[in-house]
Amino acid sequence: MNFDPFNELGGGSALRYDDGQQDDYCLPVASHSPETERLDYIHDVYKYHAGNVPEEVANLLNDGTTRRILDVGCGTGKWALEMIADFPDIHITGVDLAHPPITVFPSNFSFEIHDVTKGQEYEDDTFDVVHVRDIHAGMPDYHAMLTECVRVLRPGGYLLIKEIEWVPKLLDGGDAEQRFPAICAILESFRDALSERSLDPLVGVNVESYIDSVEGVTDIQYSRHMVPMTPWSDDPVLKYTGQMTRLAMAILGGTIRVMLLDHGESDPDGRYAAGIEELKDISGQPIWYFGSVVARKEGELDVTEEEEEEAEEGAVEDEEASHEGWRRDEDT
Incomplete structure (x- = not known):
């Protein structure tokens, strides 16, 4: 596949092309600034509200063997790089439609250009963890897509999903459309534009139903996370993620501009600017949600001979290091 990830159309929004045809993902590539910044802002929101991985997955990744992770739609690569910093024994394969903005890859992070709408290019039971986000x-x-993710998971491996809900709400349960009419209207147009392309704009709302309909998964944990759209909260975490959201929202207008023009919006810039003006007022306490899923593939995560050897080598190295330290203590 030959992609031109920097093909510029209308106002500097880079759409992605596959053999001359625009692919279904009609937002800018992650390596195209300021889309890089927007995605990294939202990454921080997810991390502060739900963590990069849950505790049970962290325990798996710390067991002394090289665990393989597939990052589906790896975007800027920030999640993968943070994971490698936290769990140096893992190996991550990131896939996306265009190269992430990373100049030097760690040895345990490989990247492949791949259109996952056409299925996964991996054998059954390959990865210990599959990560899917937005x-x-x-x-x-x-x-x-989820069915393919489960196929390439090893029995007992983990599927991690996070998807945004594109529906603003108010903390007090009031009418968001009345309080923030411009931002609600432009996001409604965005949802309609997604629907025109046979895409589900409410995957974040329906992600629990999606995972429930996938065969071969068990131990499903679903959670829904509330995030401020502006830094109106006194809680340090909520204030920070509210600030990150507002920064991301300021960029989103350019991200969806071409899509809205194609949808028939005559002045998407003006309409979006009005919405951003609304978000300068932090008194309205607007919020948004994202859905998060942790699930396991049915079966037990058996230890392979290679993993047993790795664990034994690691134990020997730990014992030698400990013994060497004891001798040095004795000498002093």
């Missing part, structure tokens, strides 16, 4: 804007068959 790829619904290019996924005409989200259920099929």
